[in-house]
Amino acid sequence: MDVRTENRPTGMETHRKRILTGDRPTGRLHVGHYVGSLRSRVALQDKYDSFIEIADIQALTTDFEQPEVVAENVHQVCLDYLAVGLDPEKVTIFVQSAVPEIAELTVFYSLITSVNSLRHNPTIKTEAAERGYTSLSYGFLGYPVSQAADITSVGAHLVPVGDDQLPHIELTRDIVRRFNALYGPVLVEPQALVGECPRLVGLDGGGKMSKSKGNGISLSDAPELVRAKVKSAVTDPQRLHAHDPGHPEVCVVHTYHRYLGEGARGSEALADFERSCRAGAIGCAACKENLTRSLNTLLAPARERRRYYEERPGFVKEVLAAGITRVRGEAALTVSRVKSALRLVQF
Numbered sequence: 001m002d003v004r005t006e007n008r009p010t011g012m013e014t015h016r017k018r019i020l021t022g023d024r025p026t027g028r029l030h031v032g033h034y035v036g037s038l039r040s041r042v043a044l045q046d047k048y049d050s051f052i053e054i055a056d057i058q059a060l061t062t063d064f065e066q067p068e069v070v071a072e073n074v075h076q077v078c079l080d081y082l083a084v085g086l087d088p089e090k091v092t093i094f095v096q097s098a099v100p101e102i103a104e105l106t107v108f109y110s111l112i113t114s115v116n117s118l119r120h121n122p123t124i125k126t127e128a129a130e131r132g133y134t135s136l137s138y139g140f141l142g143y144p145v146s147q148a149a150d151i152t153s154v155g156a157h158l159v160p161v162g163d164d165q166l167p168h169i170e171l172t173r174d175i176v177r178r179f180n181a182l183y184g185p186v187l188v189e190p191q192a193l194v195g196e197c198p199r200l201v202g203l204d205g206g207g208k209m210s211k212s213k214g215n216g217i218s219l220s221d222a223p224e225l226v227r228a229k230v231k232s233a234v235t236d237p238q239r240l241h242a243h244d245p246g247h248p249e250v251c252v253v254h255t256y257h258r259y260l261g262e263g264a265r266g267s268e269a270l271a272d273f274e275r276s277c278r279a280g281a282i283g284c285a286a287c288k289e290n291l292t293r294s295l296n297t298l299l300a301p302a303r304e305r306r307r308y309y310e311e312r313p314g315f316v317k318e319v320l321a322a323g324i325t326r327v328r329g330e331a332a333l334t335v336s337r338v339k340s341a342l343r344l345v346q347f
């Protein structure tokens with residue numbers, strides 16, 4: 001039974017399912033985010049009541065030494081969203097720290113979350129290893145609990161994410177089931193919606209594209225920077241001369257052609273590039289030039305929209321303020337139901 005939908009006052013949004021997803025504002029968003037999730041969010045915004053969270057507190061669980069970087073990127077990530085075509089008339093964009101109800105829910109959920117389940121969370125383990133953490137802060141270990149609070153605060157039904165986030169959605173589902181079984185049907189159990197595109201590899205070919213590794217192409221990069229970055233991309237290491245036969249399956253540039261360039265447009269040209277590369281008929285430099293052109297074509301509308309919103313910082317602030325107001329209203333209802341289920345006094 002979907003308690004949240006039943007109890008919600010009748011209004012325009014009651015018939016549409018809700019989705020919630022978000023990003024940590026540790027840097028500007030890159031083309032990996034675009035193929036991995038932003039593109040599908042734009043498609044989903046017409047079908048679902050969409051909530052998009054800029055998870056600044058979660059960003060501070062790893063970047064607590066640079067609060068000014070996180071602060072700056074709250075605004076930049078919001079510009080990235082608007083730039084790719086998320087429409088503030090259709091989506092609710094908000095900032096995690098501006099919704100204290102989420103912090104309250106985090107505390108309540110922590111009562112029924114085992115420390116072991118967090119310590120064995122594969123994504124936490126991978127992130128901790130990548131960052132070389134020898135001991136974990138309470139906040140970092142517990143961020144999946146606050147993510148459960150993010151998701152359930154508005155009663156989201158679906159959570160569009162990359163597969164690295166699946167352990168967190170599983171934890172959210174566990175918390176919801178446990179809470180509802182113990183205290184009554186209060187929370188909505190969400191489902192993950194995993195994108196079809198794998199995490200995009202970085203320019204250095206040494207793992208996925210990531211802000212912290214600096215191996216990505218940002219959505220806001222200028223055309224000349226995109227060209228320079230593509231030039232620096234790792235290709236087939238066995239290919240020393242332009243006429244050597246290439247191996248597109250190991251080439252970063254080919255992967256980008258597939259997901260961001262000709263392949264993404266369903267064009268025959270992808271197969272042509274592949275054949276020419278294997279035959280040694282096209283060199284890496286020419287292939288990169290083609291990719292640069294495709295990327296700059298893809299990014300042109302986003303650059304234009306970004307420029308429009310950059311010139312209107314007041315508007316961006318209003319978008320966030322409206323989003324925060326809406327989410328706080330929803331989250332306050334959830335907190336109130338959770339508190340009464342827990343028999344906590346409310347004045």
Ligand code: TRP
Binds near residue numbers: 020021022023058150
């Ligand atoms: N953990 C997510 C990431 O690093 C960001 C995030 C925060 C999120 N809260 C969320 C994703 C809620 C989905 C739902 O990308």
